[in-house]
Amino acid sequence: MTTGPGQSPRAHRSVPHTGDLRVEAWAPTREERIAEAVQGMVGSFCELPTDASSVAQECVVSAEGDGRLLLAVLEEVIYRMDAADELPVDATVTPEPGGVRVQFRMAGRSTAVQTGPVPKAVALHGLRLAQDAQWWACRVTLGV
Secondary structure, rough: OOOOOOOOEEEEEEEEEEEEEEEEEOOOOOHHHHHHHHHHHOOOOOEOOOOOOOEEEEEEEEEOOHHHHHHHHHHHHHHHHHHEEEEEEEEEEEOOOEEEEEEEEEHHHOOOEEOOOOEEEEEEEEEEHHHHHHHHHHHEEEEE
């Protein structure tokens, strides 16, 4: 984990937030930034072995605006954790008209070592997205 843009082309970090958890992620493209935010969210509360048995799954997520799109993808991860008891080992995000296609490698939640509180929701409050000439960056608050 690095400390911010300029040190790695794609990375994330967890930041303490009163009663919640904040994840910051950055990457050269919008899609990589969304994938990095997924990894940041999962990494904020567990460690998944890289050799965990996984299954490929995908979904198309649509939303108006980049903030809502990020919110919808992270909510999809929370839904899959709750409904199917699985976590993304990896995520690849590609553009689709009106949204993105997310290709997950999903592993059973039982393969993870829990290291913190599990997110239950993604907050609109504090959701921040920015793009400059070089980076896409985001900050999202997770209710735990």
